[in-house]
Amino acid sequence: MSFQSYKDQKRVIEFLQTAIRQDRVAHGYLFYGPKGTYKREIALEFAKAINCEKSQLDPCDECPTCKQIESGNHPDVLVIEPDGNMIKMEQIKQLQHRFRYQSAQGMTRVVILDSADQMRIETANTLLKFLEEPTSPMLAILITEQEKSIVQTVRSRCQSVRFVEPTWLEQAKMWQAHGIQPPMNYVLAQCSQKFEQLEMDSEELERIFRHVIDWSQLLVNKQSTAIVTIQEPWFQELIQKKQVTLILDFLMIWLRYVSRSAIGMADENMAGFAEQGSSQAKRTTQSACAKLIEQVMITRKLVARPELSNQSLIEQFVIRIQKDAPSDWTKLGYN
Amino acid sequence: MSYRALYRVWRSQRFEDLVGQEHVTRTLQNAIMEQQLSHAYLFSGPRGTGKTSAAKIFAKAVNCENGPAAEPCNQCEMCRQITDGSSMDVFEMDAASNRGVDEIRDLRDKVKYAPTEARYKVYIIDEVHMLTTEAFNALLKTLEEPPPHVIFILATTEPHKLLPTIISRCQRFSFRRISFEVIVKRLQLICDTNQIRYEDQALFTLARTADGGMRDALSLLDQTIAFGGEDLTEEVVRLVLGIVSKEMMYQLVHGIHEQDPSLILQLLDQLSAEGNEPDRILYDLVYTCRDLLLIQTAPKVAKLQGAEQNGPTEELAKKVTTARLQAILDSLLQDQPHLKHVSNPRIFLEMSLLRAMNEGASSDRDTGSSSQEIQLLHQKIEQLEKIVDRLVRPSDDQAQVIVNRDSSSIEVAPRKSPPRSSIQRGKKLSSQLLAKTSPKALQKIQQSWGDILHKVRNERVTVHAWLVNGEPVAATDQVVILAFKTEIHCETTERQPNRGIIEQVISQILQHTYQIQTVMWSDWELVQPEEEQKSSSEMVEDRVVSKRQEESPNQMDSVRDSSIVDQAITIFGKDLVQIKKD
Numbered sequence: 001m002s003f004q005s006y007k008d009q010k011r012v013i014e015f016l017q018t019a020i021r022q023d024r025v026a027h028g029y030l031f032y033g034p035k036g037t038y039k040r041e042i043a044l045e046f047a048k049a050i051n052c053e054k055s056q057l058d059p060c061d062e063c064p065t066c067k068q069i070e071s072g073n074h075p076d077v078l079v080i081e082p083d084g085n086m087i088k089m090e091q092i093k094q095l096q097h098r099f100r101y102q103s104a105q106g107m108t109r110v111v112i113l114d115s116a117d118q119m120r121i122e123t124a125n126t127l128l129k130f131l132e133e134p135t136s137p138m139l140a141i142l143i144t145e146q147e148k149s150i151v152q153t154v155r156s157r158c159q160s161v162r163f164v165e166p167t168w169l170e171q172a173k174m175w176q177a178h179g180i181q182p183p184m185n186y187v188l189a190q191c192s193q194k195f196e197q198l199e200m201d202s203e204e205l206e207r208i209f210r211h212v213i214d215w216s217q218l219l220v221n222k223q224s225t226a227i228v229t230i231q232e233p234w235f236q237e238l239i240q241k242k243q244v245t246l247i248l249d250f251l252m253i254w255l256r257y258v259s260r261s262a263i264g265m266a267d268e269n270m271a272g273f274a275e276q277g278s279s280q281a282k283r284t285t286q287s288a289c290a291k292l293i294e295q296v297m298i299t300r301k302l303v304a305r306p307e308l309s310n311q312s313l314i315e316q317f318v319i320r321i322q323k324d325a326p327s328d329w330t331k332l333g334y335n
Numbered sequence: 336m337s338y339r340a341l342y343r344v345w346r347s348q349r350f351e352d353l354v355g356q357e358h359v360t361r362t363l364q365n366a367i368m369e370q371q372l373s374h375a376y377l378f379s380g381p382r383g384t385g386k387t388s389a390a391k392i393f394a395k396a397v398n399c400e401n402g403p404a405a406e407p408c409n410q411c412e413m414c415r416q417i418t419d420g421s422s423m424d425v426f427e428m429d430a431a432s433n434r435g436v437d438e439i440r441d442l443r444d445k446v447k448y449a450p451t452e453a454r455y456k457v458y459i460i461d462e463v464h465m466l467t468t469e470a471f472n473a474l475l476k477t478l479e480e481p482p483p484h485v486i487f488i489l490a491t492t493e494p495h496k497l498l499p500t501i502i503s504r505c506q507r508f509s510f511r512r513i514s515f516e517v518i519v520k521r522l523q524l525i526c527d528t529n530q531i532r533y534e535d536q537a538l539f540t541l542a543r544t545a546d547g548g549m550r551d552a553l554s555l556l557d558q559t560i561a562f563g564g565e566d567l568t569e570e571v572v573r574l575v576l577g578i579v580s581k582e583m584m585y586q587l588v589h590g591i592h593e594q595d596p597s598l599i600l601q602l603l604d605q606l607s608a609e610g611n612e613p614d615r616i617l618y619d620l621v622y623t624c625r626d627l628l629l630i631q632t633a634p635k636v637a638k639l640q641g642a643e644q645n646g647p648t649e650e651l652a653k654k655v656t657t658a659r660l661q662a663i664l665d666s667l668l669q670d671q672p673h674l675k676h677v678s679n680p681r682i683f684l685e686m687s688l689l690r691a692m693n694e695g696a697s698s699d700r701d702t703g704s705s706s707q708e709i710q711l712l713h714q715k716i717e718q719l720e721k722i723v724d725r726l727v728r729p730s731d732d733q734a735q736v737i738v739n740r741d742s743s744s745i746e747v748a749p750r751k752s753p754p755r756s757s758i759q760r761g762k763k764l765s766s767q768l769l770a771k772t773s774p775k776a777l778q779k780i781q782q783s784w785g786d787i788l789h790k791v792r793n794e795r796v797t798v799h800a801w802l803v804n805g806e807p808v809a810a811t812d813q814v815v816i817l818a819f820k821t822e823i824h825c826e827t828t829e830r831q832p833n834r835g836i837i838e839q840v841i842s843q844i845l846q847h848t849y850q851i852q853t854v855m856w857s858d859w860e861l862v863q864p865e866e867e868q869k870s871s872s873e874m875v876e877d878r879v880v881s882k883r884q885e886e887s888p889n890q891m892d893s894v895r896d897s898s899i900v901d902q903a904i905t906i907f908g909k910d911l912v913q914i915k916k917d
Contacts, residue, residue: 011574011610014562015561015562015575018561018562018563018564019561019562022560022561022564023338024338024557024560024561025338025561026338026340026554026557026558026561027340028340092432093432096432122431122434122465125431125462125465126429126431126432126465127431128429128431128461128462129429129431129432129461129462130429130432132343133343146675148675152382153382153492156382156383156548156550156551156554157550157554158554159554159555159557159558159561160558162577162612164610165610165612167607167608167610190679190682191679192678192679245678249678249679252679252682253682256682256685260600262782262785263596263597263600263782264597264778265596265597265600265601282785283785284785285782285783285784285785285786285789286596286689286782287689287690287693287786288785288786288789290686290689290690293682293686294686297677297678297679297682297683300677300678301676301677301678329673332676
């Protein structure tokens with residue numbers, strides 16, 4: 001493996017390579033970006049590149065150092081992961097102890113903190129001094145999904161590197177690689193669903209999507225029968241399987257498509273549903289759809305909570321829409 | 336030695352380097368000069384404001400061999416030892432890693448011994464808020480009455496986490512966030528020294544992102560230099576920080592102002608394709624709006640804050656009213672906290688901007704309702720003036736009469752609307768009115784047609800039931816043409832008070848008075864080919880022709896012609912009638 005295998009993150013790699021070329025590699029980096037953007041893999045490649053014996057911009061993968069790092073048993077390249085739920089204070093203390101003295105081979109030590117947000121504030125604070133003024137040449141790479149989830153004092157000591165989320169089209173290709181055929185692969189690309197959790201084939205997904213489209217028609221027209229749909233077998237089955245989020249995601253994507261069709265900006269990649277989209281778009285407006293989407297988003301968030309019953313949440317959602325109730329973000333209970 | 340980060344290379348070594356904290360440095364310097372040292376200091380303030388640096392400089396200043404002086408010499412053995420951290424008498428303690436009671440006990444035991452070389456033993460306890468309560472309490476006694484040769488300096492970003500008993504034993508200094516201008520100046524100095532060419536705007540952007548932290552600013556500078564080399568342009572800064580380009584932002588604001596949903600969505604699509612994060616886009620948009628507000632209300636401050644005041648900015652600032660900007664900003668700020676929590680931020684962002692677009696407008700509506708009424712009155716007056724004009728002018732030829740009748744059917748139609756036959760309607764459509772229709776006006780109607788239907792339904796359900804069968808097919812600035820499939824729907828919609836209700840709703844929603852004109856689909860399809868022609872390049876020509884016709888008595892014939900044709904079609908059916916012109 002080398003940098004070249006991660007083409008999606010061209011900008012990141014360019015940035016890291018320029019830093020190496022100009023001999024301006026900082027001692028703290030914060031890699032952040034959504035899941036599936038190869039943050040950890042690129043961090044390891046970076047560790048290889050700065051220590052590669054052939055000193056190339058792209059790791060050679062042939063020298064002993066590269067090989068050792070690749071196989072994960074290089075003594076000076078450490079990956080720290082949450083031990084259980086959290087990265088423990090003990091782990092950081094050990095790390096500091098280990099890094100106190102210069103490494104034997106005179107190389108730059110690398111520590112990669114995966115899921116660096118899974119750290120208590122106390123632990124994060126332990127990092128502060130260590131990050132700011134390392135005693136021996138070293139490089140710390142913190143990896144997280146949300147930049148803001150890292151304490152500000154730690155962030156201010158690192159260079160933040162943003163990993164770009166693949167575009168919907170690229171994600172659609174990934175779904176296709178997982179065996180989901182068009183047009184459903186593009187629909188799924190827009191959802192925040194994960195490969196592992198989805199155990200359905202394209203036909204089943206499309207069937208559900210069509211159901212959702214029918215349902216959305218009832219919702220948009222505020223028809224009282226919308227609540228009956230929840231009792232239909234396909235809906236109940238998904239509730240049983242705890243996959244209500246899939247319905248809500250589909251609904252959101254469909255409404256977005258309709259609202260875009262209403263102002264003549266239909267997404268070409270959804271051409272398969274164009275007819276239904278435009279017919280529904282005629283009977284509603286963009287702002288009405290936006291209101292609905294907002295309700296869907298709130299419900300989507302609530303559904304993820306284990307203590308609440310999905311069935312009643314969905315019913316409440318339908319009733320709120322029928323009553324044209326204002327969307328209430330405070331229900332989510334964060335500041 | 337491997338590469339060292341800029342913020343370490345440029346760590347302040349003298350009080351005068353400690354920019355932006357003059358209130359602290361002067362007090363400390365005076366204390367040293369007057370020999371009135373306290374035994375415990377507490378430095379608090381946000382990250383990157385110079386707390387640790389100040390503590391180190393202070394330690395040097397009191398221990399300097401050429402001192403004690405207001406500034407450390409940084410030359411003597413003592414100063415150098417302290418700078419590289421090898422002094423036996425200045426301890427820098429990381430309280431976050433050594434937070435237990437054992438470490439503090441250890442410290443307490445060693446405090447007793449006199450310094451080896453320096454005048455004072457200085458304990459710098461960094462991140463002191465991380466000490467456990469037990470450790471704090473163990474420290475209390477020592478902190479209150481340490482031996483005379485000891486100075487404690489506690490540094491923290493979160494002073495509120497300290498026990499009040501600790502705070503009351505220290506002299507407290509609050510470090511301020513470093514102001515925008517000071518950061519910019521410092522960055523300029525560093526760039527000049529490192530021989531890096533820079534654009535002012537690039538430094539402004541960096542300083543703004545740093546948000547009051549000097550270390551953040553230098554980190555970011557480091558990062559941009561690492562990416563872009565010796566040339567520091569705004570482009571590079573934007574790339575590294577993932578900031579959306581100014582032009583895009585102005586276009587977005589423009590789109591919101593103009594209430595053009597398709598422009599907004601197009602821009603957002605483009606931004607997403609370029610890999611911009613939704614929260615970053617929203618953040619930048621908020622800042623752009625704020626800049627525009629600043630330019631409008633306090634141009635001087637705007638300049639100091641680095642808000643660009645070039646052509647497009649000024650133009651935009653002039654176009655959008657302050658109230659509107661505030662409304663947009665308000666709406667965006669309300670949505671900002673939610674963005675982090677939703678599962679699909681991109682869709683949320685789209686929605687949020689579209690809502691900002693509408694909400695801004697509604698606030699305009701609230702404040703500007705009187706001006707809207709005035710506008711309505713203006714229109715009415717204009718119409719009346721026209722009529723008066725025509726009445727006053729002697730109507731000497733026939734054509735005048737026709738024009739008169741024609742325009743009255745367009746403009747004053749609602750007052751006298753007897754049921755007409757479809758033939759008459761066809762005639763009306765084929766005249767002047769069609770020349771005025773424009774696809775743009777139609778689009779405007781179509782976009783809000785759903786809203787109109789909804790509102791009509793709220794007003795009166797029966798009217799909605801009639802209206803729902805119609806569809807807007809063409810529109811001018813004053814008239815909307817609705818096509819119906821069945822006669823009864825068509826007629827009933829046309830009748831008062833139904834017509835009045837519909838027109839009223841349309842004017843409420845679109846802020847413009849329209850009159851509705853009903854037509855049968857079959858009739859509409861007849862005139863449509865003509866209509867399509869008009870939208871092509873012939874349109875101008877066509878209009879010229881129709882004008883000429885108005886002036887000449889020929890018009891009469893053409894009108895009669897078409898009505899005859901219409902009649903023929905209704906009698907014999909479309910398929911059997913052939914139109915021949917001579």
